[in-house]
Amino acid sequence: MNSLEEKTLRTENIFSGKVISLQVEEVELPNGKTSKREIIKHPGAVAVIAVNDEGKIVMVEQYRKALERTIVEIPAGKLEKGEQPKVCAVRELEEETGYVCGKIEWLISFYTSPGFADELVHLYVATGLEKKEDAAQTDEDEFVNVVEVTVEEALNLIREQKIYDAKTAYAVQYLQMKKALENK
Structure with a gap:
């Protein structure tokens, strides 16, 4: 010990x-x-930083009962028993946004609240997005609006506390840092 x-x-x-x-x-x-x-x-979860060809981040606006408010988030969802995180990421992206991706890469995995929970989130970056003809097929108790924002608009949403969860703030800051390094 x-x-x-x-x-x-x-x-x-x-x-x-x-x-x-x-x-x-x-x-x-x-x-x-x-x-x-x-x-x-918790069985674990995935989250997806989905970036379209215009460089916009595909997000969802969703009411969160625990917060008693609507927030804007990157697509995410719980792993099903025995499901591989990458498979779950592709599924959640399509279900929540109606987009399929040409490429998806694992970025990092992190614990959300290790002081009291064992939830591990696997974060992916999806590119080569293509909108499917039929609309997104969310769970029957899940209602979302799809929004597409630039990194600058996402930073404003953080300041306005419309983006208010750690995984999405992390995703936006990752893209901000990546953009800054590319412009060096």
Whole structure:
């Protein structure tokens, strides 16, 4: 056991839902004392930075009940059991935006909130976008508006707190940095 590791003594499953489960773990701390940890278990997710031929980012505007407001985000979604992240990324892009991509590349994976959740997001960059004839096929309980914005417009949406989630802010800043390096 490393000097910071917390040993799990007991796990109690509190809730198991469609997207997440919650468990409470009793842990032994590095100093030998015990404590409790509330942990959200998540199957993982993907997010897609989709850039069209005009250099615009394809995003979705969606109401988020947890926030009680609408925000603008990059397309994203939960991994299905056994699904490969790249396959999920292609599927989510098409379902949420109606676009298929000619090329999709993994950029990075990151934990969203490691203090209490194990959700791992796999971030991809999609290019060579082509709009399908039929409209996007979102889940039956998912309603989105597709928006296409420049990096500068996305930065304004961040300032206006219309882009207000970490994965999308990260994506916009990645594109801003990439653009700056290309213009050197």
